[in-house]
Amino acid sequence: VKDKGRNSYHFFDHTMNETVLNKFALENDLRKAIEQDQLELYFQPKINPLSGDIVGAEVLLRWKHPHRGMVSPVTFIPVAEESGFIVELGAWVLKRACEINREWQSRGMPIVPLAINLSAANFRHHDLLPDIRRTLEDLKLQPNFLVIELTEGILMNDVDETIQTLQALKDMGVYLSVDDFGTGYSSLNYLKRFPLDELKIDRSFVKDIISDPNDAAITAAIIGLAQNLKLSVVAEGVETTEQADFLLRRGCNTMQGYLFAKPMPQEDFEQMLMSGINM
Ligand code: C2E
Ligand code: CA
Ligand code: CA
Ligand code: CA
Numbered sequence: 660v661k662d663k664g665r666n667s668y669h670f671f672d673h674t675m676n677e678t679v680l681n682k683f684a685l686e687n688d689l690r691k692a693i694e695q696d697q698l699e700l701y702f703q704p705k706i707n708p709l710s711g712d713i714v715g716a717e718v719l720l721r722w723k724h725p726h727r728g729m730v731s732p733v734t735f736i737p738v739a740e741e742s743g744f745i746v747e748l749g750a751w752v753l754k755r756a757c758e759i760n761r762e763w764q765s766r767g768m769p770i771v772p773l774a775i776n777l778s779a780a781n782f783r784h785h786d787l788l789p790d791i792r793r794t795l796e797d798l799k800l801q802p803n804f805l806v807i808e809l810t811e812g813i814l815m816n817d818v819d820e821t822i823q824t825l826q827a828l829k830d831m832g833v834y835l836s837v838d839d840f841g842t843g844y845s846s847l848n849y850l851k852r853f854p855l856d857e858l859k860i861d862r863s864f865v866k867d868i869i870s871d872p873n874d875a876a877i878t879a880a881i882i883g884l885a886q887n888l889k890l891s892v893v894a895e896g897v898e899t900t901e902q903a904d905f906l907l908r909r910g911c912n913t914m915q916g917y918l919f920a921k922p923m924p925q926e927d928f929e930q931m932l933m934s935g936i937n938m
Contacts, residue, residue: 686742688724689735693751697723700755702773702928705893706919707912708903713932714913715772715806718756719922720748740778749781754794757805759925761798769932774806774836779813783820788827795831802832808859809835811843818849829854836893841881851888858885860911862896869901882909 692698698720705715722730739745756773764770781787795802807828814821814837825835836857837845841864860881867874878894885892894906897916906914920931 682738685730685735685738686744689722689739689742689744689748692722692724693747695725697725698748698751699723699924700752700759701922701924703915703922704771704920704928704931705774705913705915708907708914708919709912713769713771715774716928717774717808717915717922718752718776720752720776721922736778740780743780745778745780746784746786749775749777749784750786750790752776753790757794757798757800760804761800763929763932764800768929770804771932772804772806772834774808774834776808776838777813779816782809782813782824787824788831791828791833792831803834806834806836806857808838810838811840811845814853815844815846815849818852822852822854825854841877847884855888855890857891857893859893859895859915862916865894865896865902865906865916866898868905869899875905878906879909882906882911886910 699722701719701721702716703719704713705717706712707714720732720736722732722735724730736745739748752775756775760770760773777787791805794800795805814825828835834856835854836859837855838859839861840858842861858881860878864874864878864881868878869875882892891913892911893913893915894902894911895915897903897906897914897918899918902916903914903918906912923931
C-alpha cells in the first residue's frame with residue numbers, strides 16, 4: 660500500500676522531523692479511525708493442549724488504515740497512550756468485546772472468556788469501574804466472561820490505589836490477569852496482596868526455554884510461583900511442540916501462540932468455536 664500520509668511531508672528530509680510529523684499524522688488519523696470504522700478486534704485462542712479445548716481468547720486491536728494498510732498496535736498504541744486517546748480507544752475495545760461475546764451467547768455459541776488489554780491510563784481512569792459495570796449490566800453478560808490483562812508496571816504504580824481498583828473489579832466478578840509477567844518490575848510481596856487470578860508468562864522467556872537454561876529456570880519458577888499463590892498460569896508465544904511439551908511437563912496447561920493459532924478476525928474465530936471447540 661502506498662504511504663500517502665508520508666509523501667505529503669517529503670520536503671522535510673530530516674529523519675527526526677519526519678518521525679515527529681509522522682506521529683502527529685498518525686495521531687490525527689487515529690481519532691478518525693473509530694468513526695470511520697477502521698478498527699477491528701482480532702481474537703487469539705487460549706488453548707488447553709491436553710484436551711484441545713479453547714478455554715478463552717485474547718482480544719487484540721487491529722487498525723486498517725486507508726493508506727498505510729494494517730498498522731500494528733505496537734506502533735499505534737504508544738501514540739494513543741501519549742496523546743490520551745487511549746482512554747476512548749480502551750472504552751471502545753471493552754464495549755465491542757462485550758457486545759461480540761453477548762452476540763455469541765445469543766446465537767447459542769460456545770462461550771469463552773475474552774481478555775482485553777488495558778493501558779495504565781485505562782486502569783487509572785475514574786470511568787473504568789462504572790464503564791465496566793454498566794457494559795456488563797446493559798449486555799446482561801456474566802462478569803467472569805471478561806478478563807482484564809494488566810502489566811506489572813501498571814500494578815506497581817501506586818500500590819494502595821491499585822489494590823482498591825483490583826478489589827473492586829474482583830468484587831464485580833471480573834477475572835484479573837498479569838500480562839508479560841517477569842519482564843517488568845514486580846515485588847513478590849505485593850503480588851501476594853493483589854487479588855489476582857492469572858499470570859501470563861511473557862513470550863521472551865518462552866521463546867528460548869529449550870535452548871537457554873536460564874529462561875527454562877525462570878519459566879519453571881513462574882509456574883511454581885503461580886501454583887503456590889493459587890493463580891492460573893498461561894504461557895504466551897508458544898510456537899513449537901518442544902516448548903509446549905516443556906510447559907506441560909512443568910505444569911502449565913494453558914497456552915497461547917502461533918503453534919495453535921495466530922490472532923484472527925471474528926468470523927474465523929467463530930468458525931473455530933463452532934467446529935466443536937476441539938482443535
Ligand atoms: P500483548 O498483550 O503481549 O499481546 C500478545 C502479542 O503477541 C500480540 O501481538 C500477538 O499477536 C503476539 N503473539 C501471540 N502469539 C505469538 C507467537 O506465538 N509468536 C509471536 N512472535 N507473537 C505472538 P499484537 O497483536 O501485535 O499486539 C502487540 C501489543 O499491542 C500487545 O501485546 C498489547 O500490549 C498491545 N495491544 C494490542 N491490542 C491492544 C488493546 O486493545 N489495548 C491495549 N492497551 N493494548 C493493546
Ligand atoms: Ca496481552
Ligand atoms: Ca502479553
Ligand atoms: Ca508481550
